[in-house]
Amino acid sequence: xxxxxxxxxxxxxxxxxxxxxxxxxxxxxxxxxxxxxxxxxxxxxxxxxxxxxxxxxxxxxxxxxxxxxxxxxxxxxxxxxxxxxxxxxxxxxxxxxxxxxxxxxxxxxxxxxxxxxxxxxxxxxxxxxxxxxxxxxxxxxxxxxxxxxxxxxxxxxxxxxxxxxxxxxxxxxxxxxxxxxxxxxxxxxxxxxxxxxxxxxxxxxxxxxxxxxxxxxxxxxxxxxxxxxxxxxxxxxxxxxxxxxxxxxxxxxxxxxxxxxxxxxx
Amino acid sequence: xxxxxxxxxxxxxxxxxxxxxxxxxxxxxxxxxxxxxxxxxxxxxxxxxxxxxxxxxxxxxxxxxxxxxxxxxxxxxxxxxxxxxxxxxxxxxxxxxxxxxxxxxxxxxxxxxxxxxxxxxxxxxxxxxxxxxxxxxxxxxxxxxxxxxxxxxxxxxxxxxxxxxxxxxxxxxxxxxxxxxxxxxxxxxxxxxxxxxxxxxxxxxxxxxxxxxxxxxxxxxxxxxxxxxxxxxxxxxxxxxxxxxxxxxxxxxxxxxxxxxxxxxxxxxxxxxxxxxxxxxxxxxxxxxxxxxxxxxx
Numbered sequence: 001x002x003x004x005x006x007x008x009x010x011x012x013x014x015x016x017x018x019x020x021x022x023x024x025x026x027x028x029x030x031x032x033x034x035x036x037x038x039x040x041x042x043x044x045x046x047x048x049x050x051x052x053x054x055x056x057x058x059x060x061x062x063x064x065x066x067x068x069x070x071x072x073x074x075x076x077x078x079x080x081x082x083x084x085x086x087x088x089x090x091x092x093x094x095x096x097x098x099x100x101x102x103x104x105x106x107x108x109x110x111x112x113x114x115x116x117x118x119x120x121x122x123x124x125x126x127x128x129x130x131x132x133x134x135x136x137x138x139x140x141x142x143x144x145x146x147x148x149x150x151x152x153x154x155x156x157x158x159x160x161x162x163x164x165x166x167x168x169x170x171x172x173x174x175x176x177x178x179x180x181x182x183x184x185x186x187x188x189x190x191x192x193x194x195x196x197x198x199x200x201x202x203x204x205x206x207x208x209x210x211x212x213x214x215x216x217x218x219x220x221x222x223x224x225x226x227x228x229x230x231x232x233x234x235x236x237x238x239x240x241x242x243x244x245x246x247x248x249x250x251x252x253x254x255x256x257x258x259x260x261x262x263x264x265x266x
Numbered sequence: 267x268x269x270x271x272x273x274x275x276x277x278x279x280x281x282x283x284x285x286x287x288x289x290x291x292x293x294x295x296x297x298x299x300x301x302x303x304x305x306x307x308x309x310x311x312x313x314x315x316x317x318x319x320x321x322x323x324x325x326x327x328x329x330x331x332x333x334x335x336x337x338x339x340x341x342x343x344x345x346x347x348x349x350x351x352x353x354x355x356x357x358x359x360x361x362x363x364x365x366x367x368x369x370x371x372x373x374x375x376x377x378x379x380x381x382x383x384x385x386x387x388x389x390x391x392x393x394x395x396x397x398x399x400x401x402x403x404x405x406x407x408x409x410x411x412x413x414x415x416x417x418x419x420x421x422x423x424x425x426x427x428x429x430x431x432x433x434x435x436x437x438x439x440x441x442x443x444x445x446x447x448x449x450x451x452x453x454x455x456x457x458x459x460x461x462x463x464x465x466x467x468x469x470x471x472x473x474x475x476x477x478x479x480x481x482x483x484x485x486x487x488x489x490x491x492x493x494x495x496x497x498x499x500x501x502x503x504x505x506x507x508x509x510x511x512x513x514x515x516x517x518x519x520x521x522x523x524x525x526x527x528x529x530x531x532x533x534x535x536x537x538x539x540x541x542x543x544x545x546x547x548x549x550x551x552x553x554x555x556x557x558x559x560x561x562x563x564x
Contacts, residue, residue, distance in 0.1 A: 014378075016370075017370045020363050021382065023441075031403070088299060095292045113315070116520065117540050121317045124314070211520075241393075248391045252388050256384060
């Protein structure tokens with residue numbers, strides 16, 4: 001009797017989770033069929049099929065440039081934020097120093113403060129420094145938002161790591177940089193790599209700050225999509241969304257593989 | 267190197283004579299390693315925030331003018347209230363959907379867990395813009411959601427350009443932020459405690475209320491905090507799924523700064539949003555700390 005009722009509850013819970021999983025994943029997938037519609041409308045389901053919106057996406061310079069801008073900014077942000085964030089995480093993990101708590105809160109604060117509040121301040125500064133619509137401006141601004149997403153995973157992987165290995169290397173005569181490169185870095189590499197992926201995704205996804213610091217000369221892909229959605233009915237947005245979806249799914253799978261590998265090592 | 271010296275010289279505690287050369291060098295190294303990040307955060311985070319605070323009190327004239335305007339404006343008060351209620355609704359929906367989901371992630375075998383984890387991570391990584399656009403398609407007039415609702419006899423329900431549409435979109439987008447902290451806490455709970463209570467004769471409902479629910483509270487708090495705070499600053503989703511008539515605070519800030527060029531008013535609203543975020547954060551953190559202390563003492 002008892003066993004039957006528990007199987008019933010377990011089945012119910014699984015059914016509920018299946019429904020939630022559909023709710024989580026299915027809505028985004030609607031952009032895939034829509035991107036193959038044959039008419040310039042968002043009607044769903046489409047009445048016929050064509051690949052014209054992909055042709056449009058990959059031949060229209062404004063769409064192509066925004067994709068290129070997003071990838072360029074994203075990769076640069078991943079580099080800048082990963083280098084700065086890894087250095088900061090190493091500092092936090094290796095020794096105690098005055099102001100440690102305050103500095104940690106400062107570096108993680110961009111994760112909590114609403115982006116729009118920072119965005120108006122950055123907009124005001126960029127207006128004055130002529131940084132609107134520049135790669136430099138985008139990279140610097142996105143890097144600050146991405147920094148916490150590097151520090152957290154790198155710090156986590158540094159905490160699960162035996163410090164005596166570094167001492168051993170030092171005893172064997174290795175210099176600090178050599179020790180870092182040959183002992184520390186390989187051991188924390190999964191954390192650094194997932195931090196870099198997070199940094200790229202943060203930049204690649206960012207809309208609101210980018211809306212403020214964009215210019216007609218430099219629009220990232222989400223900004224291009226946003227202004228397109230508010231202006232007209234152009235299924236090229238759906239094609240762009242599908243391209244992004246494919247890219248981020250590939251990144252997720254990559255990140256999951258890294259995580260699984262890491263949990264196997266430990 | 268000079269900046270590091272300034273840092274360590276000005277900020278380091280007086281060094282005792284017993285401190286080894288190595289320890290001192292390590293600490294100086296720590297400041298050097300932090301320098302790039304700190305410069306970045308000061309330049310593009312602290313200075314912009316300070317500038318915004320300055321402008322809220324000085325633009326167009328010095329004084330509290332922007333704040334008295336904000337407090338006195340009926341529309342702004344309604345927008346603020348709506349931002350809060352929307353955030354609360356989204357948080358409750360995420361909790362109701364996310365709690366059983368996170369529970370299933372720890373209750374079933376590794377295969378189900380891996381599947382459920384992947385299904386929650388895929389949307390977590392999917393672009394916010396893509397997900398919002400998908401909801402624009404789903405909720406549009408005569409769109410799929412509309413068709414389904416008419417088929418089951420719910421008739422003509424307007425979804426896009428309403429607050430209901432905003433809540434639906436936001437709760438779907440923020441759900442992973444509830445599930446992941448809940449899962450992290452639940453995975454750390456010794457499930458034998460529940461078994462022990464039931465072997466002592468507690469009914470399932472009793473052991474859930476007395477044992478499981480209190481132990482998962484830190485996860486509920488952390489998840490609710492993440493969802494609620496993110497929802498306060500949401501811009502893209504309410505801008506595309508809602509309408510100017512049911513705008514949230516970040517949309518109003520955008521309008522003030524970008525369309526009306528009312529920098530002072532926009533900055534003042536930014537300060538209000540920032541303060542509210544910190545108040546919510548502080549209250550929930552205090553509540554969580556008190557809850558964990560009570561748990562330790564009992």
